[in-house]
Amino acid sequence: MPVFLRSTLPVLFLLCLALLPVAARAEITAEDVNLRIDTFDEIDRLFKALRFKVVNQRSDNRQGAMVYSRELVELSYRLPALFDEPSPREIYPQSRARPEIWNRKARYDFLLDEFLDNLEMIHDHLDKGQMSQAGQLIDRTAQSCRRCHNTFRYR
Ligand code: HEC
Numbered sequence: 631m632p633v634f635l636r637s638t639l640p641v642l643f644l645l646c647l648a649l650l651p652v653a654a655r656a657e658i659t660a661e662d663v664n665l666r667i668d669t670f671d672e673i674d675r676l677f678k679a680l681r682f683k684v685v686n687q688r689s690d691n692r693q694g695a696m697v698y699s700r701e702l703v704e705l706s707y708r709l710p711a712l713f714d715e716p717s718p719r720e721i722y723p724q725s726r727a728r729p730e731i732w733n734r735k736a737r738y739d740f741l742l743d744e745f746l747d748n749l750e751m752i753h754d755h756l757d758k759g760q761m762s763q764a765g766q767l768i769d770r771t772a773q774s775c776r777r778c779h780n781t782f783r784y785r
Pocket residue numbers: 663666667668670671673674677724725726727728731738741742745771772774775776778779782783
């Protein structure tokens with residue numbers, strides 16, 4: 631083996647090892663970021679409609695309310711995977727996601743999990759005809775939107 635190769639091969643080998651995790655990590659794409667924004671916009675629309683029906687109008691039409699709550703649960707399941715990788719603002723100026731999502735990942739994941747759990751519980755309450763419990767949880771969940779946005783979303 632030429633001296634040149636003997637000295638550079640270990641370096642190349644180490645370089646490959648160092649680059650491996652970068653290559654193996656799935657990068658976030660513009661489609662992911664746009665889907666995230668569209669999903670939240672849709673959640674916003676459905677959540678307001680659900681709140682209006684159950685809290686403001688005190689509707690006892692469970693089936694009607696469950697059309698919203700079911701779709702909210704399904705949409706929210708998309709969210710965790712769409713925050714797997716950081717989406718720096720320099721690359722994705724359309725996003726309002728703050729770097730704190732990835733710097734304080736445990737806190738963010740906790741709030742997101744809690745949000746998903748609340749949407750599931752709202753749906754369960756409606757399913758059982760527990761309209762006032764559903765209404766109270768809808769109000770608490772509305773506060774959790776703001777709590778998360780205060781720390782993790784740009785204004
Ligand atoms: C666990 C944190 C968290 C919770 C809970 C949460 N959001 Fe958000 N929301 C975000 C983040 C982060 C973004 C920014 C996403 C982006 O722009 O990439 C966002 C974006 C949005 C957007 C705007 C999309 C845009 O950037 O134009 C709306 C509307 C929205 N959220 C509504 C809601 C509503 C309504 C709720 C509660 C029913 C809610 N969110 C709960 C974190 C959260």
